[in-house]
Amino acid sequence: MIVDAHVHTFPSMGGPSGFPSIQAHLRRIQRGVYFPINPVRRARDHAPVREQTLWNGRDLGPQGLEEVGLRVGRFGRMEWTAGGEELYVQYFAPSLEEQSCSAERMIAEMDYAGVDAAVLQNDSIYGRLNDFLADCVRRYPRRFVGLGHVLEPWAHTDAQRAELARCAALGHRGIFYHVAGFWETGYREHLDDAQYAPFWDEVARLGLVVFWHIGGVPRPSPEAETEQMARILRVMQRQPRLTGVLVQALPPDYFAEGGRYGLPEVARELARLPRFLFELTYPISYGHRYEYPYRELWPLVRQLADTFGAERLVWGSDMPNVERFCTYRQAWGYLRHCGLAAADLERLLGGNLADLFGLEPVATVEHPSGS
DSSP states (O other), rough: OOEEEEEEEEEEEETTTSSHHOOOOOHHHHHSSOSSOOOOOTTTTBOOSSOSSSBBBSOOOOOOOOOOOOOOSSSSSSEEEEETEEEEEEETTTTTTTSSHHHHHHHHHHHHTOOOEEEEOOTTTTTOOOOOOOOOHHHHHHOOOOOOOGGGGGSSHOOOOOOOHHHHHTTHHHHEEEEEGGGGGGTOOOOOOOGGGGHHHHHOOOOOOEEEOTHHHHHHHHHHHHHHHHHHHHHHSSSSOOEEETTOSSSHHHEEEEEEEEOOOOHHHHHTTTTTEEOOOOOHHHHSOOTTTTTTHHHHHHHHHHHGGGGGGGEEOTTGGGGTTTHHHHHHHGGGGGOOOOHHHHHHHHHHHHHHTOOOOOOOOOOTTOO
């Protein structure tokens, strides 16, 4: 059984998508793309642009956004104007013509790639989508697991705790918790602050799995990743009933050299918790650098399986984004070549998430074993 820990369905990126206005959504998108993987380019000649044009580089909150008229284009592009030049970044593959992804499209992709079920991660760059994703799950309960979302800086308030309860009532099985949400208040608060303890108690009481996303907070660096892992560890030690999944875990750029991880001790401590998993999503982050089947990454997968145990690992694609670098089938097929034992590969590709959420296989398109 193959279960993807990381996919997205969403309405048009150019709409409000649950935000108070289109402009409010666009500002969140701008925050999400000012450290892009793909290069920013000039529209007139497609030449790369090195300077930062979306953020002033100083202010960590919304006041740091440059006024550049960011807009959602077509064919996967985010576009804006700076210094008299039209600029863009290829955020999605050009095949995402209208910058949306319906439940039906995602299921067609899953069927073709041989994926039985998928977790709908609820990143606010796509919108505030608690109701939208709940509807996807309601219509296709065997194919999707939904994650709810609350506004992280205000998670201790009555309004957000009520939204948490509403997410559970809507059928969401977990929450997507993006530390970048603290951008809204300039990162003055932290996820392990004492004021949030009752919120985490309520998450545990409701039995919701926490998908923690810590990337790029407040600036991308190994020190920032390590600090946020330490904060997660403190929360989970205080509330041992929590189950956690670290999204896009352990970026090799930060923690690996010469084909081998130098794992920080906090990652090992998280792995020793009884209810913690690490999501491996290498092609979305390194597909621009390496060619399929990503031989350079195989030793890292084996090392994590040997160090943490395969029962601690889950596979995620970040579909449909990953199609800017490879096909959906390649996004999981490369793991077949890593040299893992068959039982370990089965756990990584879906067994661990199937056990966690009580999922059963469905009929999908068969593909050759050499994928």
